[in-house]
Amino acid sequence: MAMSLLPRSLVGRVFALYSGTLGAFVALGLALFLNYHFNNELESASDDAQTLFNVLVPAVSDSAVIGDYDTIERQIKRAARHSSVAGITFVDKQGAKIDSGPAATTGSAPAWLSRWVDGHLSDRVAPIAAGGTQYGSLRLRFAAEQIANELWRVIVVALEL
Numbered sequence: 001m002a003m004s005l006l007p008r009s010l011v012g013r014v015f016a017l018y019s020g021t022l023g024a025f026v027a028l029g030l031a032l033f034l035n036y037h038f039n040n041e042l043e044s045a046s047d048d049a050q051t052l053f054n055v056l057v058p059a060v061s062d063s064a065v066i067g068d069y070d071t072i073e074r075q076i077k078r079a080a081r082h083s084s085v086a087g088i089t090f091v092d093k094q095g096a097k098i099d100s101g102p103a104a105t106t107g108s109a110p111a112w113l114s115r116w117v118d119g120h121l122s123d124r125v126a127p128i129a130a131g132g133t134q135y136g137s138l139r140l141r142f143a144a145e146q147i148a149n150e151l152w153r154v155i156v157v158a159l160e161l
Helices: 010-066 069-079 111-120 144-160
Strands: 085-092 097-099 124-130 133-142
Touching: 010 069, 010 085, 010 124, 010 133, 010 144, 069 085, 069 097, 085 144, 111 144
Parallel strands: none
Antiparallel strands: 085 097, 085 133, 124 133
């Protein structure tokens, strides 16, 4: 049975070997490209979050010291418009929460890819403190669906090529 699947001529066998090798190299190249792009996208989202925290934490700390929760709400809602952020929540030491609200996401990424991206990105938490006094914490949630949509778009284009 296995002998009937192999080409009978030498030219056919060489072509089959060439086709198989070429297919393996193309599949390996595609897998390496997608792995690189996936890691690059996650690193970019992480860097964006760190930059956002570096800007947002001092401003929220200053507002928390004087108890200006309206300013904190405006700041986190403005910052939550960032592309890789799904939401930002400030929780004060008494347990009151100020949430930026859910980010609107539209896309066609499959659920398994969104879960995979979400599994590789964890929420970021920064303490809000000034002068040795803890005023609360700031939690940043990544927009895994938006990141997955971008990755899915790249996957589809790469497979089409």
